[in-house]
Amino acid sequence: MTETTPQTASQAAEAEADGPRDFIRDIIKGDLASGKVSGIVTRFPPEPNGYLHIGHAKSICLNFGVAGEFGGQCNLRFDDTNPAKEEQEFIDAIMEDVRWLGFDWGDNLFHASDYFDTLYGYACHLIENGLAYVDDLNGEEIREYRGTLTEPGRNSPHRDRTPAENLDLFQRMKAGEFNDGERVLRAKIDMAHGNMNMRDPVIYRIVNKPHPRTGDAWKIYPTYDFAHGQSDALEKVTHSLCTLEFEDHRPLYDWLVEHLPVPARPRQYEFSRLNLGYTVLSKRRLTQLVTEGHVSGWDDPRMPTLTGLRRRGIPPETIREFISRLGVTKQDSVVEFSLFEHCVREHLNKAAERRMAVLRPLKVVIENFPEGEVDNLDAIDNPEDPDGGSHTVPFTREIYIEQDDFMEDAPKKFFRLSLGREVRLRYAFFITCTDVIKDDAGNIIELRATYDPETRGGDAPDGRKVKGTLHWVSASHAVKAQVRLYDHLFQEESPGAGGRDYLEDLNPGSLEVIEDAMLEPSLAGWPTGKTLQFERLGYFCADRDGTADTPVFNRTMTLRDSWAKAQKKG
RNA sequence: UGGGGUAUGGUGUAACGGUAGCACGCCGGACUCUGACUCCGUCAGUCUUGGUUCAAAUCCAGGUACCCCAGCCA
Numbered sequence: 238m239t240e241t242t243p244q245t246a247s248q249a250a251e252a253e254a255d256g257p258r259d260f261i262r263d264i265i266k267g268d269l270a271s272g273k274v275s276g277i278v279t280r281f282p283p284e285p286n287g288y289l290h291i292g293h294a295k296s297i298c299l300n301f302g303v304a305g306e307f308g309g310q311c312n313l314r315f316d317d318t319n320p321a322k323e324e325q326e327f328i329d330a331i332m333e334d335v336r337w338l339g340f341d342w343g344d345n346l347f348h349a350s351d352y353f354d355t356l357y358g359y360a361c362h363l364i365e366n367g368l369a370y371v372d373d374l375n376g377e378e379i380r381e382y383r384g385t386l387t388e389p390g391r392n393s394p395h396r397d398r399t400p401a402e403n404l405d406l407f408q409r410m411k412a413g414e415f416n417d418g419e420r421v422l423r424a425k426i427d428m429a430h431g432n433m434n435m436r437d438p439v440i441y442r443i444v445n446k447p448h449p450r451t452g453d454a455w456k457i458y459p460t461y462d463f464a465h466g467q468s469d470a471l472e473k474v475t476h477s478l479c480t481l482e483f484e485d486h487r488p489l490y491d492w493l494v495e496h497l498p499v500p501a502r503p504r505q506y507e508f509s510r511l512n513l514g515y516t517v518l519s520k521r522r523l524t525q526l527v528t529e530g531h532v533s534g535w536d537d538p539r540m541p542t543l544t545g546l547r548r549r550g551i552p553p554e555t556i557r558e559f560i561s562r563l564g565v566t567k568q569d570s571v572v573e574f575s576l577f578e579h580c581v582r583e584h585l586n587k588a589a590e591r592r593m594a595v596l597r598p599l600k601v602v603i604e605n606f607p608e609g610e611v612d613n614l615d616a617i618d619n620p621e622d623p624d625g626g627s628h629t630v631p632f633t634r635e636i637y638i639e640q641d642d643f644m645e646d647a648p649k650k651f652f653r654l655s656l657g658r659e660v661r662l663r664y665a666f667f668i669t670c671t672d673v674i675k676d677d678a679g680n681i682i683e684l685r686a687t688y689d690p691e692t693r694g695g696d697a698p699d700g701r702k703v704k705g706t707l708h709w710v711s712a713s714h715a716v717k718a719q720v721r722l723y724d725h726l727f728q729e730e731s732p733g734a735g736g737r738d739y740l741e742d743l744n745p746g747s748l749e750v751i752e753d754a755m756l757e758p759s760l761a762g763w764p765t766g767k768t769l770q771f772e773r774l775g776y777f778c779a780d781r782d783g784t785a786d787t788p789v790f791n792r793t794m795t796l797r798d799s800w801a802k803a804q805k806k807g
Numbered sequence: 808u809g810g811g812g813u814a815u816g817g818u819g820u821a822a823c824g825g826u827a828g829c830a831c832g833c834c835g836g837a838c839u840c841u842g843a844c845u846c847c848g849u850c851a852g853u854c855u856u857g858g859u860u861c862a863a864a865u866c867c868a869g870g871u872a873c874c875c876c877a878g879c880c881a
Binding site for chain 1: 809810811812813814817818819820821823830831832839840841842843844873874875876877878879880881
């Protein structure tokens with residue numbers, strides 16, 4: 238995205254003809270067609286005070302997407318104007334996550350802090366023109382003077398200082414003569430404005446904290462409102478896309494751009510942020526989940542952070558696909574989690590290799606299979622991709638099947654194993670259960686069965702059919718593993734709805750750890766970051782916590798399970 | 808009598824004065840060496856009241872509901 242040549246308006250409109258459509262893209266098309274702009278520049282402007290989450294992905298996909306579609310450029314710009322909250326750790330993580338999502342800012346990496354000198358000059362410009370003043374009021378007083386939503390504010394007693402006096406004070410703020418909070422610089426607009434943002438907003442404040450990039454160079458920092466629009470202008474951003482809550486900052490954004498000698502005239506457009514069922518997407522809450530230890534960290538696989546989703550095994554293209562299905566509007570909305578699940582399954586069904594793993598093992602002894610013999614069977618890697626290859630699974634006299642796949646008093650609709658019933662072992666043989674062995678407490682501890690050697694590979698030469706197919710693992714070859722089963726972090730679709738503390742809605746069953754899962758041997762050394770399917774169970778990925786001895790797998794997502802659904806209904 | 812926004816099936820969206828469409832979900836069925844996948848079918852919507860028009864989700868007027876704003880956060 239570095240050396241992009243701006244296309245002509247008609248070229249861009251044409252190239253875009255069958256792409257996504259929304260009101261933002263319509264505006265851009267119009268601006269290109271009318272000649273209002275000759276090319277598109279957008280930006281993704283994260284504040285480095287937390288990790289990126291799937292809500293940010295919407296903004297990233299929009300900003301980079303639009304730039305790509307119209308032959309423009311999208312900058313990555315850190316909004317690093319508040320050293321009290323921002324850290325290098327977050328800066329590094331954000332870049333990694335944007336790249337992982339699949340976007341490239343090329344050389345266009347910027348920071349609001351790159352413009353601190355220019356911004357300072359702009360502030361002086363405002364002062365010189367009588368449009369800004371240094372206020373001695375403290376925070377509490379400023380709030381009182383601001384008035385309320387329904388009552389106008391009052392002018393600060395310091396509002397009418399001369400430009401010379403203001404310039405002097407502002408320079409002394411910069412020089413570090415005052416403590417945090419002692420003085421601020423305010424734009425002089427209208428204390429009676431219906432829009433609170435226009436009631437002489439603070440544009441510079443004193444923060445005696447080192448900045449991750451500028452170190453101790455500055456004692457004063459611009460506020461978001463003063464930095465953002467001007468940074469956009471300096472970068473020649475044409476369309477500054479942000480979320481709805483900034484809508485009533487737009488008059489201020491415009492006011493500043495109009496009163497400052499900036500090199501360009503950017504426009505701000507707002508769209509609604511993403512809300513997702515069964516999760517929270519506010520930085521405040523996500524930070525709280527991490528700092529209070531409700532999750533293991535920003536990359537806990539239950540977190541909606543990009544790093545959490547990555548560790549969970551969610552491929553980035555599924556996030557992009559999900560976002561693209563959402564559309565871009567100004568309507569507040571909560572997207573059902575099932576749409577996200579659909580996108581993940583749709584992709585993984587095509588892309589993920591299949592392997593077998595037994596989560597809750599039940600031993601089955603095949604009585605007519607010779608002891609000590611190994612039959613190496615061929616299992617296709619992915620039935621959705623028949624040319625994709627295959628791997629070998631060893632079959633022996635003793636195997637494990639899933640406890641759920643056997644039932645003593647099985648109803649007719651139960652297609653799995655039961656005493657006297659015949660099922661297929663995936664890629665292997667038909668077996669028939671001949672005996673059930675229990676311990677003193679009556680728990681089923683082992684099954685006895687016979688197999689039909691004629692059904693090797695999974696088909697009976699006599700054409701006889703079985704209703705059920707089970708996954709299985711050879712007991713002597715099995716690789717023991719820890720498997721982590723994740724569910725929604727919250728048990729309510731809207732955590733905290735109805736005035737509840739959202740933490741009360743935390744799902745106590747969001748993580749279930751299985752210590753003794755049995756994996757087919759080809760799963761030893763499975764690479765992290767390559768999501769696969771455990772047949773009939775779901776999609777999984779190797780976690781970095783695994784060792785050569787005991788791998789650890791995270792469940793990315795279950796398969797749809799109409800049997801479980803039918804059972805629940807009774 | 809503060810300001811700014813938004814209203815289309817359960818959910819997310821499309822339709823830009825001319826047959827309300829798509830996707831997810833739900834429900835039912837077919838198929839199946841994954842009770843997966845795939846396929847087929849069903850249900851279901853223009854916030855409300857008026858007005859303009861041959862014709863309104865769309866234009867106009869009045870209601871109603873919901874969201875955002877009183878950080879020296881972004």
